[in-house]
Amino acid sequence: GEEVAQTPKHLVRGEGQKAKLYCAPIKGHSYVFWYQQVLKNEFKFLISFQNENVFDETGMPKERFSAKCLPNSPCSLEIQATKLEDSAVYFCASSPNSNTIYFGEGSWLTVV
Amino acid sequence: RKEVEQDPGPFNVPEGATVAFNCTYSNSASQSFFWYRQDCRKEPKLLMSVYSSGNEDGRFTAQLNRASQYISLLIRDSKLSDSATYLCVVNPITGNQFYFGTGTSLTVIP
Numbered sequence: 778g779e780e781v782a783q784t785p786k787h788l789v790r791g792e793g794q795k796a797k798l799y800c801a802p803i804k805g806h807s808y809v810f811w812y813q814q815v816l817k818n819e820f821k822f823l824i825s826f827q828n829e830n831v832f833d834e835t836g837m838p839k840e841r842f843s844a845k846c847l848p849n850s851p852c853s854l855e856i857q858a859t860k861l862e863d864s865a866v867y868f869c870a871s872s873p874n875s876n877t878i879y880f881g882e883g884s885w886l887t888v889v
Numbered sequence: 890r891k892e893v894e895q896d897p898g899p900f901n902v903p904e905g906a907t908v909a910f911n912c913t914y915s916n917s918a919s920q921s922f923f924w925y926r927q928d929c930r931k932e933p934k935l936l937m938s939v940y941s942s943g944n945e946d947g948r949f950t951a952q953l954n955r956a957s958q959y960i961s962l963l964i965r966d967s968k969l970s971d972s973a974t975y976l977c978v979v980n981p982i983t984g985n986q987f988y989f990g991t992g993t994s995l996t997v998i999p
Contacts, residue, residue: 810986818992819991820976820989822988833985835986836986868933875985876980877921877923877938880932880933
């Protein structure tokens with residue numbers, strides 16, 4: 778597609794439940810990035826992929842967060858056992874060359 | 890120290906005014922620089938890349954000062970539709986994560 782497609786747009790989970798978010802990058806873009814934005818403030822980098830390979834995962838809270846980009850499938854970000862502080866907008870972005878990134882509309886996760 | 894620092898504002902300016910935002914970055918080896926615009930509850934959208942020689946796009950001018958490690962954005966003849974948060978974004982090493990400033994809030998007042 779010609780834009781980064783993220784689903785779902787909104788997700789509500791009870792504390793301790795699992796949340797899974799999806800991202801289809803722009804066709805032809807080989808880099809995918811996931812960012813977390815809490816309360817419209819800082820963008821916290823989570824992880825990046827080059828095709829299906831993890832490129833940089835220095836931002837991932839590894840004990841509960843995981844992500845994948847498999848061939849011919851949307852990329853995914855999964856949070857096991859969600860906590861209240863996971864409530865945020867999760868933005869996926871893609872790039873053809875890792876130089877300029879283009880964002881999806883975001884997935885709003887609310888943990889109650 | 891944060892990788893990218895911005896004055897959060899808010900900047901409240903009348904229509905037609907000129908307004909400038911600055912942003913500093915900590916990694917002197919940074920390669921790529923950008924200004925993004927984020928409207929309330931929306932995704933960031935690329936406003937412009939910032940080149941070493943400076944660049945202009947209509948009412949918007951971006952400058953890069955490598956020696957002082959800062960980037961600026963100048964908006965001339967402000968419009969109501971310019972009201973948004975402006976994010977300074979730096980990519981220290983091509984292929985790695987992009988670092989975001991916390992954004993500068995601009996409100997253009999009629």
